[in-house]
Amino acid sequence: MNNDQHADIELTGTLHPATILFAFLDLVKRFMTLIVIAIVFALLRRNGGVGFAEWAVVAVSVFGIFGAIIKLATTRYGIYRDNFYFRTGLLQKSFRTIPIDRIQTVQETQNFLMRPFNVVTLKIETAVGGSAEATLEVVSVPVAKELKRDLMARKAALLGSAPPVIAENPEEIVEELPPAIYEASTKELVIYGATSNRAALVVAAILAPLAYFQQFFDPRDTMWLYERAENVVSAVRPGYDMMLARWAQITIAIAGILFAVLLIGWLISILHSVVTYYNFILRKTEDSLQRFYGLFTRVESFVPLPRIQAVTIVAPLFRRWFGLCTVQADTAGFVLDATKDSTNMVCPITKIDKTPEFLKNIFPNLDLTSFVWNSVHPRVVFRSTMIGSIKGLLLLALLGIRPYGFDNLQYDPSVFYYSPLVVLLVWLAARASYRRAGFAWSSKFVAIRSGVMVNTVTVLPVGKVQSISVTQSFIQRRWGMADLRVQYAGRSAVSAATLDNMRVEDALRLQSELSASTAASGVWLLDGV
Amino acid sequence: MDYPEHPVPPQQSPNFDVDLSAPGAAPPVRLFKYGEYYQLHPNVKKRWMIGIILSSLFALPILAGAYFFTTRVLEWRTEIVLPVGIALWVLFLTIGLLMISFEYKRWRFQISRDEFTAERGVIVRQRTTVPRLRIQHVDINSGPVDRMFGLVELSMYTAGAMGAIITVPGLTPDDAEALRKDLLHLK
Secondary structure, eight states, rough: OGGGGTTTTTOOOOOTTTTTHHHHHHHHHOOOOOOOHHHHHHOOOOOSSOHHHHHHHHHHHHHHHHHHHHHHOOEEEEEEETTEEEEEESOOOEEEEEEGGOOOOOEEEETTGGGTTTTTEEEEOSSSSOOOOOOOOEHHHHHHHHHHHHEEEEEEEHHHHHOOOOOGGGOOOOOOOOOOEOOHHHHHHHHHHHHOOOHHHHHHHHHHHHHHHHTTOGGGGOOHHHHHHHHHHHHHSTTOOOOOHHHHHHHHHHHHHHHHHHHHHHHHHHHHHHHHHHOOEEOOOOSEEEEESSSSEEEEEEEEOOOOOOOEEEHHHHHHHHHHEEEEEESSOTTTOOOHHHHOOEEEEEEEHHHHHHTTTTTTTOOGGGOOOOOOOTTTHHHHHHHHHHHHHHHHHHHTTEEETTEEEEEGGGGGGHHHHHHHHHHHHHHHHHHHHHEESSSSSEEEEOOEEEEEEEEEEEEEEEEEEEEOOOOHHHHHHHEEEEEEEESTTEEEEEEEEEEEHHHHHHHHHHHHHHTTTTOTTTOOO | OOOOOOOOOOOOOOOSSOOOTTTTTTOOOOOTTTTTTTEOTHHHHHHHHHHHHHHHHHHHHHHHHHHHIIISOOOOHHHHHHHHHHHHHHHHHHHHHHHHHHHHHHOOEESSSSSEEEEESSSSSEEEEGGGGGGEEEEEOOOOHHHHHOOOOEEEEETTTTSEEEEEEOOOHHHHHHHHHTTTTOO
């Protein structure tokens, strides 16, 4: 990029000097792993001195501070005519031009360290996904507010609309609240938290193999493991003495600690859900959903209805036992006027049978109950059973190894008695998956459902579709199957509804029809107008 | 998905489907016929070949690390590890180079009034359709190797996607410019 062509544009806006401090803290956060490793190495070292890891930390710090100074010195921004300009970089120079009428949000964030300095981070975003188009890492609050007000006023003037009111203190605004369409009770939030965390499954997944191998381990026969470990350590640090320990005891201790940690994690999950979504109220106005929630940090966020790109109903197994599910709405760009709100949640927990009615609040034309669901290719049961059985039998074969020491590996073929059971379980899972997976579409919506343990149904308006891909592996081509991926403009980089192992003719027909319907729906705009 | 073969070279002729008698209609700058499949420029095979050779060279330090680890730490025998490592490196390089002509045959694209479609892939085949009204912006990029062969690549972006939704490699600058103007309805 040739920056000389922009030489006539004088940019006067600069970052706050505290940028250096916050850039350094950000660096510490990013290289925390390296710092921890350096500390561990320093503690383990017996002969004193400074090692490689410490030098690496010093080098990273020096370069980081130097980089922050460069950033402070080279970053300039300003408004010129109808554009916002943002220039940064010394060697890799960047000069970005953002048309003010394309700006979607100007978002201020302030963490607790920023408060004493009275500074904020200001993010200026357009409709393009990913990170903000311009991020002023550290600017003073008055400067940020003035810039935000100026940008919004100019945008309104360019678009010929009234400028939005930006209150100094949002609490001063008193207005009549729209009717609530959903409220979550504390009991429901406890169920939500309890069924969100997968701690129990993780504990089972970790403890089961450990418990299985435990019976074959004799600590006296595991010297070869130490020898291998010593070789690794000796290669890195010659002459270092390995501290030997009894593997069995360590295994039990680790398992116990893991169990305790995961149990605490489960309780924290419940507490977190209650604290985060406490008194969750969803209200609906003519053109937006308004969410109010939180115990300590009270969040008020507005989701403009035209910006909702897709809705996903999520029902994990445990939650389904209570007849409950969660509804999430994926929006394009970031939510206007949100403070720290980054969730897609519009309904943390609700009755499954009430979901179709609830969704009418978001998509009035959507009638979920009228959808005729099409299944995927029936051969998927055979294919999944084959693949799953191969994986299962390989795992079973590994379980037959009896490690009585490095030179005394024995094999117990009796594990293969369980083969029929493995194949049966895999077949049942494949059959359940086949019966669950499916798609449906109407002239206005396309819906995809999948998942056995976690049932999901994703519904998106045809007009919100961005692209459609059909993919076939070698085996899928032989069996007439294909995977479908319908991409939409959600806030994630991988916002897409996918369905695997469809009949290829269904996939290609859906691709063709969706593409035609999408093209007929006109230009995609962030606000859907 | 067995596509019919369309070994049609890019045709430098305007599209005659447009009704130029309509009031205010201007002849569009368009070199691609709607509804026809086009292959990439043959030079892209050389560009891919250079890319694969460079990638295989970049893999050498990793292989050297693996050699060090297996012979010094795991104490595997050098006279086995070294020839096996070299053989694997040559094998993957050869497979990569052999795949180029298949990849070239499979890569094709089509532009129509409403959508852009790209089909590619040898082992895993992919057909992506992007409604033209969903294209937010289009980039034309060329690296040093591309420029060596007089090529550029065209990337198109839709809303919400982190990167390009489709990147069409192996285009001449004129073809890329024509495609860009057509996709964005520019004159």
